[in-house]
Amino acid sequence: MTTLKIIYESVVQAFQSLKANKLRSFLSLLGISIGIFCIISVLAAVNSLEKSIKDGFGELGSDVVIVDVFPWDEDPGQNYWKYAKRPPPSFNDYKNLKKQLKLPHKASYAVYVNGRTIKYKSSSVQGAYIMGSTYEFPDVQNVDIEKGRYFTPNEYETAANKVILGAKIAQELFLTTEPIGKFVRLFGQKFQVIGVMKEEGDNPFNFISYDECTWISFNTARKFLRTENNDRFSAGRILYVKPTEHTGDELKDALRGSLRNIRKLRPREEDDFSLNQISALNSVIDNVFGVVYFVGFLIGIFALIVGMVSVANIMFVSVRERTNIIGIKKALGAQNKVILLEFLIESVILCIIGGAIGLVLVKTVLFLVSMVFPIAFSASTTYMIFGVSISLFVGVIAGIIPAFIASRMDPVEAIRK
Secondary structure, X not given: OHHHHHHHHHHHHHHHHHHHOHHHHHHHHHXXXXXXXXXXXXXXXXXXXXXXXXHHHHOOOOOOEEEEOOOOOOOOOOOHHHHHOOOOOOHHHHHHHHHHOOOOOEEEEEEEEEEEEEEEOOEEEEEEEEEEEOOOHHHHOOOOEEEEOOOOHHHHHOOOOEEEEXXXXXXXXXXXXXXXXXXXXXXXXXXXXXXXXXXXXOOOXXXXXXXXXXXXXXXXXXXXXXXXXOOOOOOEEEEEEEOOOOOHXXXXXXXXXXXXXXOOOOOOOOOOOEEEOHHHHHHHXXXXXXXXXXXXXXXXXXXXXXXXXXXXXXXXXXXXXXXXXXXXXXXXXXXXXXXXXXXXXXXXXXXXHHHHHHHHHHHHHHHHHHHHOOOOOOOOHHHHHHHHHHHHHHHHHHHHHHHHHHHOOOHHHHHHO
C-alpha cells in the first residue's frame, strides 16, 4: 500500500509540476517528444518502405532465378552500354534450357509489351500492357486468379484468343458487369475473357503490376508481337527458372553452363547474360536501409539527449523548490529510498508524457503521408512499445541524479532552506 501511495503522489506531483510551469515543462518535454518522434517515425517509415519494396519484388519468388541482361546487384548506370549490347533472353534459350537441364526444375518464358488498347463495347483502356507467357508460368510465379480459370493445354497449343485480365483492367472495362465469358477487342480481334486476377493493390514497387496486366498465352502473343526479334526494345523478355529439389546455387551453376553452351560462348568469353535472384536484391536493400536506420536513430538519440538534459533540469528545479518539504518528510521518518522513488517516478512520468506526445505525432504524420503516397506507412505495436520503453529509460536516466541528491539531504539543513 505504501508503494502505491508513493506512486500516486509522484504522479500527482508530476502533473502539478507540468501545470505550474507550463512553458518550462513544454520546452523541456519537447526534446523527448522530438526524440521519440525521430526514432519511431524513421524506424516505422523505413520499415514500411522496405516491406513495400520487398513485397513488390517478392512476387517473383525468392528462389526463382531470372535470366536477364542487367545484373541486379550492380549499379546499372555504371556499365550500361556493356550490358545493353547483350542479347535479351530468347524463346530459343527457353526451349534449349528445358532440353539440357536434366534436373527437375521448372522454367517459363514471358514477353511484355506496353501501349496497347483493349476495348469492351464503349469502354476502353489505353496504354495497357500485354503479357504473353508460356504454359508453366503459374508454377514459377505467384499469380492468383480470383475469378474464372487458367488457359487449358489445348487453348495454349492452338493459340486461342483467350485472355486473363488484371483486376484494374477488368474494373475499368466492365464496371459492375461480370467479365467472365465476355469478349473484348485486342489487336483488332475478339478475345474471350476466361479469368480475372486477384487485386494486388497500389504498390509502386511491384516488379510486375498484374492489376494493369492483360495476360495471353505465349503462342497467342506470337501471332501479334515480334517475339522472335532480338531487338530488346521491341518487347521485354524474361526467362524464369525455379528450383524444385536443388538449391539456388546449384541451379545457377547448371544454368550458367547450359546458357553458355546454347549461346556458343568460348571458354574465355564473358557471360552475355545475368542470373538474378531476389535474395541478391534483398541484400542490397538491407544495406541501403541499414544506413537510413542508423542515421535516423542517431538523429533521434541526439534529440533524446537534449530532452534528457531538459527533464533533468526540471527535476533539479523541482528538488530545489521542495527542499523544505523533503526535510519535513525525512524528519517524520521517510526513508531515503522513498524520497528517491518519489522523484524517480515523477521523472519517468514526465518522460512518458513527452514520449506519448511523440507517438501521437508519429501516428498522425504516418497517416497523412499514407494518404499522399501509395504506400501503407504505419507504426506497429512493437514500435509503439519500443517508444514507451525508450521514454521510460530516459526518465530513469534523467531523474536518477536529482532523485539521489534529494534522498541524501540532511533533514535539518533541508528544513532551514
